[in-house]
Amino acid sequence: MNADFSRNHFELFALPVSFDIDVAALERAYRDLQREVHPDRFAAASDAEKRLAAQWATRANEGYLTLKSPLKRGRYFLHINGIETEEESNTAMPIEFLEQQMEWREAVVDAKAARDEPKLDELAAQRIAEEKSLFEKLAQQLSMSAALPDARLTVRKLRFLEKLGEEIDEAFEVITA
Amino acid sequence: MALLQIAEPGEATAPHQHRLAVGIDLGTTNSLVATVKSGVAEVLRNHDGTLLLPSVVRYEKSGPATVGAIAKAAQADDPENTIVSVKRFMGRGIADVARYGALPYRFIDAPGMVKIETAAGVKSPVDVSAEILKVLRVQAEESLAGELVGAVITVPAYFDDAQRQATRDAARLAGLNVLRLLNEPTAAAVAYGLDNASEGTYAVFDLGGGTFDISILRLAKGIFEVLATNGDSSLGGDDFDQAIGAHWRNANGIASASHRDTRRLLMKAREVKELLTTQENAEATLPLSYGQEFRLKLSRQEFQAMTAALVQRTLQPVKKALRDAKLTIADIDGIVMVGGATRMPHVQKAVADFFGKTPLNNLDPDKVVALGAAIQANVLAGNRAADDLLLLDVIPLSLGLETMGGLVEKVIPRNSTIPMARAQEFTTFKDGQTAMAIHVVQGERELVKDCRSLARFELRGIPPMVAGAARIQVMFQVDADGLLSVSARETVSGVETRIEVKPSYGLSDIEIADMLKASFSHADEDMQARALSEQRVDAARMIEALQAALAKDGVTLLSGDERTTIEAAMKSLAAAATGANHHIIKDAIAQLSTVTEDFAARRMDRSVADALRGKKLEDVKI
Numbered sequence: 001m002n003a004d005f006s007r008n009h010f011e012l013f014a015l016p017v018s019f020d021i022d023v024a025a026l027e028r029a030y031r032d033l034q035r036e037v038h039p040d041r042f043a044a045a046s047d048a049e050k051r052l053a054a055q056w057a058t059r060a061n062e063g064y065l066t067l068k069s070p071l072k073r074g075r076y077f078l079h080i081n082g083i084e085t086e087e088e089s090n091t092a093m094p095i096e097f098l099e100q101q102m103e104w105r106e107a108v109v110d111a112k113a114a115r116d117e118p119k120l121d122e123l124a125a126q127r128i129a130e131e132k133s134l135f136e137k138l139a140q141q142l143s144m145s146a147a148l149p150d151a152r153l154t155v156r157k158l159r160f161l162e163k164l165g166e167e168i169d170e171a172f173e174v175i176t177a
Numbered sequence: 178m179a180l181l182q183i184a185e186p187g188e189a190t191a192p193h194q195h196r197l198a199v200g201i202d203l204g205t206t207n208s209l210v211a212t213v214k215s216g217v218a219e220v221l222r223n224h225d226g227t228l229l230l231p232s233v234v235r236y237e238k239s240g241p242a243t244v245g246a247i248a249k250a251a252q253a254d255d256p257e258n259t260i261v262s263v264k265r266f267m268g269r270g271i272a273d274v275a276r277y278g279a280l281p282y283r284f285i286d287a288p289g290m291v292k293i294e295t296a297a298g299v300k301s302p303v304d305v306s307a308e309i310l311k312v313l314r315v316q317a318e319e320s321l322a323g324e325l326v327g328a329v330i331t332v333p334a335y336f337d338d339a340q341r342q343a344t345r346d347a348a349r350l351a352g353l354n355v356l357r358l359l360n361e362p363t364a365a366a367v368a369y370g371l372d373n374a375s376e377g378t379y380a381v382f383d384l385g386g387g388t389f390d391i392s393i394l395r396l397a398k399g400i401f402e403v404l405a406t407n408g409d410s411s412l413g414g415d416d417f418d419q420a421i422g423a424h425w426r427n428a429n430g431i432a433s434a435s436h437r438d439t440r441r442l443l444m445k446a447r448e449v450k451e452l453l454t455t456q457e458n459a460e461a462t463l464p465l466s467y468g469q470e471f472r473l474k475l476s477r478q479e480f481q482a483m484t485a486a487l488v489q490r491t492l493q494p495v496k497k498a499l500r501d502a503k504l505t506i507a508d509i510d511g512i513v514m515v516g517g518a519t520r521m522p523h524v525q526k527a528v529a530d531f532f533g534k535t536p537l538n539n540l541d542p543d544k545v546v547a548l549g550a551a552i553q554a555n556v557l558a559g560n561r562a563a564d565d566l567l568l569l570d571v572i573p574l575s576l577g578l579e580t581m582g583g584l585v586e587k588v589i590p591r592n593s594t595i596p597m598a599r600a601q602e603f604t605t606f607k608d609g610q611t612a613m614a615i616h617v618v619q620g621e622r623e624l625v626k627d628c629r630s631l632a633r634f635e636l637r638g639i640p641p642m643v644a645g646a647a648r649i650q651v652m653f654q655v656d657a658d659g660l661l662s663v664s665a666r667e668t669v670s671g672v673e674t675r676i677e678v679k680p681s682y683g684l685s686d687i688e689i690a691d692m693l694k695a696s697f698s699h700a701d702e703d704m705q706a707r708a709l710s711e712q713r714v715d716a717a718r719m720i721e722a723l724q725a726a727l728a729k730d731g732v733t734l735l736s737g738d739e740r741t742t743i744e745a746a747m748k749s750l751a752a753a754a755t756g757a758n759h760h761i762i763k764d765a766i767a768q769l770s771t772v773t774e775d776f777a778a779r780r781m782d783r784s785v786a787d788a789l790r791g792k793k794l795e796d797v798k799i
Binding site for chain 2: 039043047054
């Protein structure tokens with residue numbers, strides 16, 4: 001027997017279905033929910049209850065993880081509005097965006113090889129600034145239903161930036177080891 | 178702590194029977210058992226009055242294994258059969274243990290985990306650990322004068338799935354009901370946080386005998402949320418002993434020492450290391466088996482210089498954990514030091530320098546993990562309203578699958594809060610392919626060969642389709658103990674092939690039961706008595722919980738018929754529990770569990786709804 005999980009993540013945490021959420025309210029709702037459903041509350045319960053608790057707690061963790069991250073939240077918001085971001089299949093990106101990405105990636109590789117920490121710091125700051133402006137754009141697009149299809153490209157761009165961030169982190173790890 | 182307890186209306190007013198539960202710190206060097214008595218966590222003493230049980234097991238030709246101080250005293254005389262630091266071998270293969278350098282044991286290569294040939298036969302690290310746990314269980318049962326409902330066993334946060342499985346198997350083999358596997362730094366945070374009523378973001382730096390963990394936690398309103406964890410499951414105090422040993426060997430020209438002499442050398446190294454915590458200089462005399470005697474000296478300065486690299490190795494995981502938690506040093510409100518090895522002044526200094534703050538040391542670093550585990554065991558056993566304490570922990574290492582070209586596809590990333598489930602879809606590579614090999618791995622590296630292999634299995638019976646048409650859904654589930662199970666099914670054809678896998682070294686429930694049976698020398702009756710008593714305890718708890726649930730929600734959530742069915746099943750269980758057949762009680766428990774499933778689901782839905790409406794139980798009580 002499975003619990004009823006027909007609610008979407010926003011509804012699960014009793015939040016308005018909107019990209020722009022109150023993060024503090026999300027954290028509060030997540031904690032309140034885990035207090036009720038976490039398997040630790042059911043260590044002495046029947047197997048059926050333990051199973052339910054595990055399902056609910058998993059659901060709460062998944063929902064929290066999705067809503068906490070702005071990129072995942074944006075992707076998910078589009079998904080529940082019937083729009084898929086197709087990040088794996090749709091690789092058509094504006095050429096100038098791709099060129100900029102290539103440039104940054106090469107700069108990260110060079111800075112890593114040269115163990116140039118200040119340069120990495122600079123690249124990290126540039127990435128964060130770019131990400132910030134894209135998130136602002138995303139928030140705007142997701143607040144108008146007519147702009148939702150355009151938001152797909154913004155999400156795909158943000159995924160590129162996320163990967164770039166991972167590469168920068170990895171480079172920091174290597175040169176500070 | 179001294180609040181008066183008032184029962185909820187309609188609930189039985191008889192005070193709950195205090196359920197005996199313990200927390201066990203199964204350490205590399207020492208192990209401890211603790212419990213909560215009258216609201217206070219305390220470590221239970223051994224027969225000889227000490228708190229720490231050395232994690233040493235000696236096997237002789239005849240008689241039971243010796244555990245603890247007596248075994249430890251024999252390590253230099255009988256190094257081949259006296260197993261020290263067995264924790265380092267848990268869930269590890271022969272290639273892993275080879276990295277620890279020359280060890281006196283006769284290792285045997287076995288699938289998944291090494292075994293050791295001893296005077297008493299071939300033993301696995303699980304067997305050896307179970308001997309230690311058995312002593313602690315008996316000690317606790319004698320000291321508390323009763324049977325344990327269960328135990329929380331601590332594991333290093335950075336333990337992978339293989340090491341966790343092995344630990345749980347050892348506990349079950351020792352006859353313990355495992356309430357939870359708890360990460361050591363989290364346990365320490367519980368003991369620490371509750372003691373200090375702290376709120377904020379804390380780093381727990383846990384350097385034990387053989388393992389290093391760093392966890393970053395956020396403490397707020399009784400919830401301990403682990404944000405990130407990292408570590409090195411083969412770095413600990415033992416390595417500092419080895420460093421001293423290697424130095425003396427070089428400096429004094431002690432060549433090709435025997436196992437006995439190596440053991441003696443390391444024992445002296447440990448003594449000197451401990452002395453250097455409070456002294457500037459220390460020395461020891463080392464008599465070797467071939468008659469020669471060495472006077473060995475070491476200054477703190479020399480010691481710190483030769484082990485600086487080891488201390489430095491702890492900081493890399495700290496940086497990674499901070500990065501994963503998306504925090505900087507400035508965000509950390511306090512650093513908690515755990516594990517005997519954090520007593521070394523240069524470890525303290527390195528941590529203080531790194532964080533720019535003096536670490537907190539006001540709890541005994543040897544005891545704090547066991548105390549935290551005891552507090553959590555007390556909660557899980559139902560002795561304390563779980564309302565005031567909740568631990569949200571994470572998995573330390575990413576879980577994934579092998580894909581084409583020996584690459585790893587991550588399914589659940591590290592530092593995901595558990596329990597967690599994730600499904601990943603795959604497809605066939607060739608036309609008409611009817612089987613698919615699934616290889617489950619754990620680790621951060623991109624290549625399969627650089628990660629730990631957890632399990633391999635095959636999904637068979639896929640209907641022949643063109644390449645790429647089949648949809649194979651592989652489901653990963655990690656439970657609240659951090660243990661993984663994997664299942665796979667083909668979704669397009671509707672043909673469901675489900676396989677539950679356990680890591681290759683894992684023991685099946687039947688194997689555990691058989692081993693458990695064999696380990697009880699006075700065999701069957703004891704087992705029967707134990708099983709009967711366990712089932713009775715379970716039955717009583719279930720009835721008690723159900724009565725409370727019925728009193729609270731029975732009227733609003735159940736129809737008359739449903740209630741009648743549940744009450745009939747409850748009566749059957751109560752009747753079965755008075756009998757002497759544990760199988761019948763078990764069946765009655767299963768029966769009651771089945772007929773209450775819908776009721777449980779509705780209660781859960783209601784409590785979720787209440788929680789989110791902000792209508793907390795506390796508000797209602799006022």
